[in-house]
Amino acid sequence: MVSEPEFQQAVKELELCLRKSKLFSIHPELERALPVIKIPERIIQFRVTWEDDKGNMQVNNGFRVQFNSTLGPYKGGLRFHPTVNLSVLKFLGYEQTFKNALTGISMGGGKGGADFDPKGKSDAEIRDFCHAFMRELSRHIGANRDVPAGDIGVGGREIGFLFGAYKEYRNVWDGALTGKGLDWGGSYIRTEATGYGLIYYVDHMIHYVSPLPPPYSALKAIELGAKVLTLSDSKGLLVAKDDAKGFTPQDIHTIADIKLARKSLADGLKSSSSLATNFDYIPGERPWKHVPNNRIDIALPCATQNELDEDDAQVLLEAGCQFVAEGSNMGCTIEAIEVFENSRTRGPHRCWYAPGKASNCGGVAVSGLEMAQNAQRTQWTPEQVDTELAKIMENCFKNCVKTAQQYAEEYDQDGNVIAYSQKGGCATLTGTGSQHRWIFESISRHA
Structure with a gap:
């Protein structure tokens, strides 16, 4: 069996929890679903070829794991990161299936992405990659079939490029992606x-x-x-020098802008005098022991x-x-x-x-x-969304x-x-x- 550590861990956690509970003693007929639920309904893997700013041809692996559609169209994000592989995406799609069910909204579970790293790429390179990625993905998604969203490495810019490519290839406007800009759904x-x-x-x-x-x-x-x-990212963490004060809303907005620009907290500390004054940066550490x-x-x-x-x-x-x-x-x-x-x-x-x-x-x-707002061709107020x-x-x-x-x-x-x-x-x-x-x-x- 191919080693898929992340996915195998997710399956193990589920089965440990279920066997601790009384579920199978009360409903023994449900136990036979375990070997079925952990197999995705469909895995789509494809080549993504694109051109960088120097005119060189580049190639990446693209994926979409359509895990379970029992409750509705597949729903789950797209991740662009060098660590993306089938183990990670299967684990995420597996988790997504159960998470989506807990919302009470009619959504199945899925996940997708590519081993593409947006960091250090120009807008033109990211746009070219997104169009190449959607050239294949557009065949497999739609408002009533599979609705991707953003995830790590896929923010508003990437969703915009992806949705524009989807409209171009399918010649249709529908709620096939979420996380779109406010002006277009x-x-x-x-x-x-x-x-x-x-x-x-x-x-x-x-x-x-x-x-x-x-x-x-x-x-x-x-x-x-x-x-x-404390707040952390993949490279280190910020710790408040004055634990009676902590982070302010302005600090959070500053950090959000830093991350939106795809910079690290360390970069942010250099560019913000307020952060440098009020917080210590500890490289390579997670917050739990600090x-x-x-x-x-x-x-x-x-x-x-x-x-x-x-x-x-x-x-x-x-x-x-x-x-x-x-x-x-x-x-x-x-x-x-x-x-x-x-x-x-x-x-x-x-x-x-x-x-x-x-x-x-x-x-x-x-x-x-x-998705509901797109189906209604309307947009709710922030207060309505927050209340729901x-x-x-x-x-x-x-x-x-x-x-x-x-x-x-x-x-x-x-x-x-x-x-x-x-x-x-x-x-x-x-x-x-x-x-x-x-x-x-x-x-x-x-x-």
Whole structure:
């Protein structure tokens, strides 16, 4: 068997969670769906040839993994990054299937992209690549078939190039991509949606566990009263020199502009006197072991898979962390999740954990709302979109709680409220309140 570590990890996490729960004892007929659900319905792989500014021919690998369409058209982002391969895209499409179901919107799961690196490329080179990529992809997508969006390396500029190429090749305007510009079918707060939805979810976690006021993903967290102490990217992190102050909204906007220009936090520190004055930069490090004054309430891994490992989890527990919610896909390793699960009985205090399938579904939820707006040929106000997003995240949380109580209660040995990690995990994968049982039942009938 070809080694696909990311995908195999995602499958293992799902099966571990399901077998811990009572799902198969209550519904044994659903177990036979397991070997079916992990096989994509279709994998499309193609060559992308394009020309750089020097007139040299370049070639990359393009992919689209159409994983599951049980609940609706395939839905999931496109990633342009040198690390893109089938293992990564299968893992992301697999996660996306369950995440999309939790939104309550009729969307299946998929993922795609290319091993193309937009960094250091000119606008002309990126436009030429996007047109070459869409030349093949346009045959396989559409508003009622497969609706890609952005992901790492695919922002508003790339979506614009891709959508323009789609219209050219298909001679049709429809909601075949989301994350479009506001002037041509995009939705308000789509860029912010994953972060906003994550904070809404954490808010419900906090209020469910205790009546503590909600200390909270960066801008929305600050808006709701949190102090954000660290921010990181793939090359290093910024730590507030004054932990009584933390990041301000202006700091966040400055960093957003830096990242939009495809620069690192280190580059930003050189160009912004405010950041240089108020923050220390630590290269090559992740934030979990650099907590100011060794005190933190909430940790939100929001970058990529496996960014928080077992050692990081232990450090967070020792720093007093009470809530960990994934803003990325599979942000925590299996071993880190076990640390959070075991903290109920073995740790200095309980740390509640929310898996990304539930806690970061806000981004695709607003993509679903963009699809609805496109179908209606209208555009909602930012307030309308934000209100709908908040409702979706609330329903997602409530469905997770309801499902865990039904299927995972036997693992609460002390009779206390079941560990949220098991709640979130089992609900994300099996929820009756959500739509995952429907997925399993539908597939089981054909298994």
